[in-house]
Amino acid sequence: MIQAASHDAPSSHDHAPPPATFTVRVLRQDAPDQPSYWEKHTIVRENDMNVISVLQRMAAQAETADGNPVTPVAWDCNCLEEVCGACTMLINGRTRQACSALVDKLLVDNPEGIELRPMSKFPVLRDLMVSRARLFRALQKAKAWIPVDGYYDLGSGPKQSPADQEVAYPLSECMSCGCCLEACPQYTKIELTKRDGETDAEFKARETSAYDGAFIGAHAISQVMLFNTHPTGKMNAGERLDALTAEGGIQVCGNAQNCVAVCPKHIPLTTSIARAGRATTLHSLKKFFDL
Amino acid sequence: MEAQSGSFFARNEFLIRRLHSLTGLVPVGAFMCVHLITNSSTLGGAEMFQKNVDLIHSLGPALPAVEWAFIFLPLIFHAVVGVWIIRSGESNYFTYNYVSNFRWWMQRVTAWIALFFILYHVFHMHGWFHTEWWLKNVANENTGGHLFKPEHATSSAAIALASPFKKLLYVVGVTACVFHLANGLWTLGITWGIWTSPAAQRRANYLCAAFGVGLLAVGLGSIVGVSKTNVAEAEAFENAQLETKAAAAKRAAELLKKESAKAVTPTATATKK
Ligand code: HEM
Numbered sequence: 301m302i303q304a305a306s307h308d309a310p311s312s313h314d315h316a317p318p319p320a321t322f323t324v325r326v327l328r329q330d331a332p333d334q335p336s337y338w339e340k341h342t343i344v345r346e347n348d349m350n351v352i353s354v355l356q357r358m359a360a361q362a363e364t365a366d367g368n369p370v371t372p373v374a375w376d377c378n379c380l381e382e383v384c385g386a387c388t389m390l391i392n393g394r395t396r397q398a399c400s401a402l403v404d405k406l407l408v409d410n411p412e413g414i415e416l417r418p419m420s421k422f423p424v425l426r427d428l429m430v431s432r433a434r435l436f437r438a439l440q441k442a443k444a445w446i447p448v449d450g451y452y453d454l455g456s457g458p459k460q461s462p463a464d465q466e467v468a469y470p471l472s473e474c475m476s477c478g479c480c481l482e483a484c485p486q487y488t489k490i491e492l493t494k495r496d497g498e499t500d501a502e503f504k505a506r507e508t509s510a511y512d513g514a515f516i517g518a519h520a521i522s523q524v525m526l527f528n529t530h531p532t533g534k535m536n537a538g539e540r541l542d543a544l545t546a547e548g549g550i551q552v553c554g555n556a557q558n559c560v561a562v563c564p565k566h567i568p569l570t571t572s573i574a575r576a577g578r579a580t581t582l583h584s585l586k587k588f589f590d591l
Numbered sequence: 592m593e594a595q596s597g598s599f600f601a602r603n604e605f606l607i608r609r610l611h612s613l614t615g616l617v618p619v620g621a622f623m624c625v626h627l628i629t630n631s632s633t634l635g636g637a638e639m640f641q642k643n644v645d646l647i648h649s650l651g652p653a654l655p656a657v658e659w660a661f662i663f664l665p666l667i668f669h670a671v672v673g674v675w676i677i678r679s680g681e682s683n684y685f686t687y688n689y690v691s692n693f694r695w696w697m698q699r700v701t702a703w704i705a706l707f708f709i710l711y712h713v714f715h716m717h718g719w720f721h722t723e724w725w726l727k728n729v730a731n732e733n734t735g736g737h738l739f740k741p742e743h744a745t746s747s748a749a750i751a752l753a754s755p756f757k758k759l760l761y762v763v764g765v766t767a768c769v770f771h772l773a774n775g776l777w778t779l780g781i782t783w784g785i786w787t788s789p790a791a792q793r794r795a796n797y798l799c800a801a802f803g804v805g806l807l808a809v810g811l812g813s814i815v816g817v818s819k820t821n822v823a824e825a826e827a828f829e830n831a832q833l834e835t836k837a838a839a840a841k842r843a844a845e846l847l848k849k850e851s852a853k854a855v856t857p858t859a860t861a862t863k864k
Pocket residue numbers: 553554555611612613614615616619620623669670671673674676677698699702703705706768771772774775776777778779780782
């Protein structure tokens with residue numbers, strides 16, 4: 301890869317030897333409506349550590365740098381190879397995956413240690429775990445799938461041209477990690493708390509409607525372009541464009557282009573945004589003039 | 592949050608944002624280009640600038656309607672929606688210090704500067720409203736408003752901008768407006784899907800930058816042109832032109848009187864018959 305990737309590859313130029321131990325500062329929070337607090341841990345450096353293995357050591361030690369016993373820090377992860385997006389958090393202030401954040405590389409950039417925080421645009425469930433429900437709700441709102449379920453075999457669909465495949469493949473790599481949303485200046489946090497006497501269903505409905513009224517996000521815009529490029533998906537293109545012109549749709553984007561800069565999958569999000577900008581405008585004109 | 596979702600604004604957010612983008616280009620952006628080009632003709636001297644101003648003011652009584660319909664109202668719409676847009680986002684430039692993120696932020700900073708500068712500038716030169724009461728009590732020499740006099744275009748502009756502080760203010764204001772338009776032009780191309788691929792966006796970026804540098808030269812040229820004005824000479828020219836015009840008007844009125852007198856006589860004789 302020629303790209304100066306923000307992750308991987310320990311620095312090739314030789315610096316001072318890595319420290320024997322290093323400090324990890326974690327922003328913890330016991331439960332959604334609790335205050336957050338900083339905690340310091342000292343970790344013995346080993347070869348080839350990533351932030352997930354750091355969190356595992358912290359759990360095994362179960363004590364802070366001052367020797368106070370503490371519960372393990374909660375975090376999410378699945379694939380451990382940067383394809384599921386579950387381990388996304390703020391590492392030294394920036395949004396990225398913990399599994400692909402290599403400790404030696406982090407210590408070269410910042411010898412003082414490592415700082416871990418939960419993503420700032422999503423409600424914290426506990427410690428480094430957040431609820432990305434709004435991200436998934438956006439995919440639902442945008443109908444980011446191809447409806448082929450039915451009672452009989454529909455046969456094979458139309459062929460996709462190689463040119464369209466070239467466009468679609470990179471977009472299909474999205475792992476719903478939320479980095480693009482975390483870095484977006486137009487995507488602001490929504491966190492509701494359950495009211496007294498409100499049922500779970502009522503709360504969920506209120507939350508969904510709040511999510512639907514706010515910015516849908518770059519990931520969903522790009523998924524609309526993915527499914528609207530697909531020969532079968534195209535058949536529902538209008539519905540997806542409707543979602544992008546509803547409240548909180550593509551119009552909220554202010555072209556800061558942070559999304560494309562932070563996307564770990566290098567998805568051409570701003571190209572999708574521009575294409576969707578054109579498609580939504582044409583779609584609205586068509587609807588207005590009933591073409 | 593959910594109380595809003597049924598509001599007029601929420602339901603028409605897409606349309607409003609598209610109109611905001613469009614008004615930034617036409618008429619507001621287009622007007623700004625014409626305005627700065629006209630003003631830079633002060634570099635060509637009092638006669639040239641006066642001729643351009645006279646051309647605009649030849650619209651006469653229609654001018655206020657044109658001003659309001661094509662300049663003030665679209666600008667007010669763009670500004671009001673713009674302030675709402677600014678409040679809807681939160682800069683994170685210090686965490687993600689990318690160039691385009693800086694420009695996103697500057698688009699908002701220059702929007703605020705443009706807002707206050709334009710409010711001041713229109714009061715300073717134009718006075719905001721041209722009703723008798725307003726000009727007598729609010730926008731006058733004492734308050735520093737309505738200082739531009741179309742029939743004394745060059746000299747009155749030079750007097751209004753005499754202080755170095757005002758000149759500095761205008762340099763900052765014009766620079767901010769030009770950046771806002773040039774950068775806005777680039778984002779507009781993405782908003783409407785004119786340049787989509789990274790390569791196309793990069794090329795468009797060069798064009799918008801060249802446009803911005805050009806327009807900035809024209810805008811700052813206007814301020815230089817006004818600053819270089821010799822007020823006494825400009826006034827002398829303007830007075831001479833006004834006298835020639837007045838004399839011509841007088842002659843025309845006399846001719847008209849004679850003509851109508853001639854036209855009346857045959858009818859008078861006809862009634863006698
Ligand atoms: C000199 C007068 C002005 C001109 C020529 C102008 C022009 C433009 C243009 C061409 C755009 C690009 C639209 C797009 O990205 O689609 C824009 C965007 C913007 N303008 Fe203005 N504008 C002016 C004054 C103002 C004022 C006074 C405000 C508010 C205080 C304002 C707020 C904004 C904002 C917030 C944006 C960004 C919109 C977005 O990112 O979607 N503008 N302007």
